[in-house]
Amino acid sequence: MDQNTSVRHSGRKFQWALRGRVTILFVLVLFVVFFGVTARGFFTKISLENIMVSTALFLLLSLGETYVMISGGIDLSVSSMLALSGMVSGVYISSTYHGTGPAIGITLIALALSLVLGLAGGTFNGLIIANLKLNPLIVTLGTWGVFYGGAELIANGSPVGNLTPFSYVLGNGGPLVGWVVWITLAFVIAYAWIARRTRFGRYIFAVGANREAVRRAGVNLKRQSVGVYALAGLGAGAAGFLSMAHFQTASPVAGSDYLLIAVAAVIIGGTPLTGGEGSIWGTVVGALIISVLENGFVMLNISAFWQLVAVGLTTILAVYFDEIQRHFQIAQAARRNTA
Amino acid sequence: MDEQFSVRQIAKSYAGVQALQDVTIDFASGLTAIVGDNGAGKSTLMKILSGVEHPDRGTIVHNGQSVTIDNPVIARKLGIESLYQDLALADTLNVIENMFLGREIVTRRFGIPVLDERAMAQAAGDTLARVRIGLPHPKTPVRYLSGGQRQAVALARALYFKAQVLLLDEPTAALGPKETSAFTSVIKELVDSGTRVVMVTHNIPQVIEMADSIVVMRAGRIVARVAPQDTSEQQLLAFMVGSQETIEEASPQWIKTHQ
Ligand SMILES: Nc1ncnc2c1ncn2[C@@H]1O[C@H](COP(=O)(O)OP(=O)(O)OP(=O)(O)O)[C@@H](O)[C@H]1O
Numbered sequence: 094m095d096q097n098t099s100v101r102h103s104g105r106k107f108q109w110a111l112r113g114r115v116t117i118l119f120v121l122v123l124f125v126v127f128f129g130v131t132a133r134g135f136f137t138k139i140s141l142e143n144i145m146v147s148t149a150l151f152l153l154l155s156l157g158e159t160y161v162m163i164s165g166g167i168d169l170s171v172s173s174m175l176a177l178s179g180m181v182s183g184v185y186i187s188s189t190y191h192g193t194g195p196a197i198g199i200t201l202i203a204l205a206l207s208l209v210l211g212l213a214g215g216t217f218n219g220l221i222i223a224n225l226k227l228n229p230l231i232v233t234l235g236t237w238g239v240f241y242g243g244a245e246l247i248a249n250g251s252p253v254g255n256l257t258p259f260s261y262v263l264g265n266g267g268p269l270v271g272w273v274v275w276i277t278l279a280f281v282i283a284y285a286w287i288a289r290r291t292r293f294g295r296y297i298f299a300v301g302a303n304r305e306a307v308r309r310a311g312v313n314l315k316r317q318s319v320g321v322y323a324l325a326g327l328g329a330g331a332a333g334f335l336s337m338a339h340f341q342t343a344s345p346v347a348g349s350d351y352l353l354i355a356v357a358a359v360i361i362g363g364t365p366l367t368g369g370e371g372s373i374w375g376t377v378v379g380a381l382i383i384s385v386l387e388n389g390f391v392m393l394n395i396s397a398f399w400q401l402v403a404v405g406l407t408t409i410l411a412v413y414f415d416e417i418q419r420h421f422q423i424a425q426a427a428r429r430n431t432a
Numbered sequence: 433m434d435e436q437f438s439v440r441q442i443a444k445s446y447a448g449v450q451a452l453q454d455v456t457i458d459f460a461s462g463l464t465a466i467v468g469d470n471g472a473g474k475s476t477l478m479k480i481l482s483g484v485e486h487p488d489r490g491t492i493v494h495n496g497q498s499v500t501i502d503n504p505v506i507a508r509k510l511g512i513e514s515l516y517q518d519l520a521l522a523d524t525l526n527v528i529e530n531m532f533l534g535r536e537i538v539t540r541r542f543g544i545p546v547l548d549e550r551a552m553a554q555a556a557g558d559t560l561a562r563v564r565i566g567l568p569h570p571k572t573p574v575r576y577l578s579g580g581q582r583q584a585v586a587l588a589r590a591l592y593f594k595a596q597v598l599l600l601d602e603p604t605a606a607l608g609p610k611e612t613s614a615f616t617s618v619i620k621e622l623v624d625s626g627t628r629v630v631m632v633t634h635n636i637p638q639v640i641e642m643a644d645s646i647v648v649m650r651a652g653r654i655v656a657r658v659a660p661q662d663t664s665e666q667q668l669l670a671f672m673v674g675s676q677e678t679i680e681e682a683s684p685q686w687i688k689t690h691q
Pocket residue numbers: 446447449450451468469470471472473474475476477517
């Protein structure tokens with residue numbers, strides 16, 4: 094009885110999960126207001142759509158990267174998986190489509206091809222990291238080269254255009270915000286759901302916090318690792334197809350600008366490099382912050398160089414504030430425990 | 433029913449270090465305490481019993497049968513729960529998430545197993561109350577907990593799954609006096625209810641007070657086995673550091689019954 098009350102007594106509900114996210118949501122709102130005031134036409138339909146589409150393409154890389162980084166790893170090969178899967182499905186389309194009809198079948202097969210390829214590439218990463226127990230930074234730096242090299246070989250030196258009309262529709266049409274954004278949103282919801290509602294998702298966090306504890310809890314760590322990197326690859330595969338469909342060209346160097354901002358979005362979104370915590374929704378906000386910055390700068394006619402500087406500085410600031418907040422929370426908890 | 437739990441001739445080495453050598457112990461019912469100097473091999477033995485490490489040689493007998501404990505899942509299926517020296521908690525997960533780590537309660541939605549947070553919160557409630565160390569809200573990440581509270585989480589995890597054998601590796605090392613006494617009373621209740629407890633500790637007075645049987649290890653070997661009423665702190669310390677040499681001197685009765 095007595096003990097029961099002591100458990101309930103201290104049962105003040107803390108909104109732990111919310112704390113970090115509120116701050117960056119506030120930063121996003123701040124940037125939106127700033128560019129809304131300073132950049133003419135920022136709040137027009139075309140500008141907002143632009144922001145959403147440009148967010149979608151690299152956000153698909155950031156989703157799986159969030160999993161990888163929460164579990165304490167890093168995947169530098171996501172952009173190269175985008176290039177390889179886009180390239181393969183582009184070559185597939187251009188070699189089977191002969192310019193008649195919308196070619197829905199061919200396009201969907203190309204989409205499936207991209208997804209399977211991304212999944213395979215990610216699984217390959219995961220198998221090497223889990224079985225050879227190698228540092229993920231080194232492994233994915235290696236496969237980054239392998240996948241980009243593969244894309245170059247398949248492209249045989251030149252990008253592929255001349256794609257199907259249906260791929261144009263998927264990349265640039267669709268209700269309201271367009272298919273690219275809807276498809277990305279579906280991925281966001283699925284990845285957020287997996288992270289929060291499944292055992293696999295729970296272990297992503299647990300592995301990042303204490304790998305040995307998870308091992309002793311009897312979880313198959315190899316399968317867990319492979320799953321995480323495979324899902325990073327799957328997102329990259331989707332991004333590969335969609336960026337090909339959006340730009341109507343498959344290029345062996347596609348996505349090379351995305352790696353940095355894909356990782357930055359995860360960090361700005363509140364996932365620390367040390368792993369153990371983070372969230373898909375945080376990453377979404379992080380990605381939006383980057384896109385708003387980039388698009389806002391373009392509208393203000395500020396050079397691309399300054400965009401990079403701004404994204405870099407935002408990332409560093411995000412890490413800094415995160416650190417301050419963590420210290421504050423720990424100090425607060427310590428006070429509560431001694432009280 | 434044969435409820436025997438014992439190890440026979442266990443040996444284990446790590447790259448050059450002989451951590452355990454010819455270790456044979458019958459764990460009687462009640463509380464068996466294992467004492468010994470740093471590096472004596474106590475944690476290694478506990479890890480072998482919980483399936484985290486594998487012995488190079490030797491057998492483990494559980495309920496009268498020789499068993500192979502390849503991994504922690506098998507240990508749990510055999511009813512062996514562990515509380516590790518380093519606690520093995522995931523810092524960013526909350527109290528309930530840690531209690532159920534690896535054994536989450538799930539429900540099926542459209543055929544997909546989904547975490548059942550409510551069921552886990554409900555199931556955790558009673559057990560958390562039983563460990564008697566005031567815990568903050570169970571949704572608090574464990575990194576915000578004090579040493580004693582973290583200990584309570586690890587103990588609650590072992591309690592919830594109703595162990596037949598409970599392995600404790602220095603469970604009170606990080607606790608204050610109040611928390612230690614709360615902890616020991618929970619362990620005594622468990623022992624009374626029939627759980628076989630194996631406890632590694634450096635707290636010699638505690639050993640003499642609580643244990644039903646004391647095993648002393650030194651440099652990977654068993655050097656003595658005594659009953660608490662037949663020994664003293666001085667004698668135990670002498671065994672631990674090696675100034676009192678052989679098993680024969682310590683406990684003739686034990687040699688007789690175990691040969
Ligand atoms: N993973 C490992 N790799 C290499 N050597 C190890 C490993 N684990 C333990 N050892 C060695 O095995 C011996 C026994 O270690 P163990 O942890 O079992 O000692 P202990 O009795 O639990 O000591 P303590 O009282 O300090 O906890 C020590 O010499 C230790 O250095």
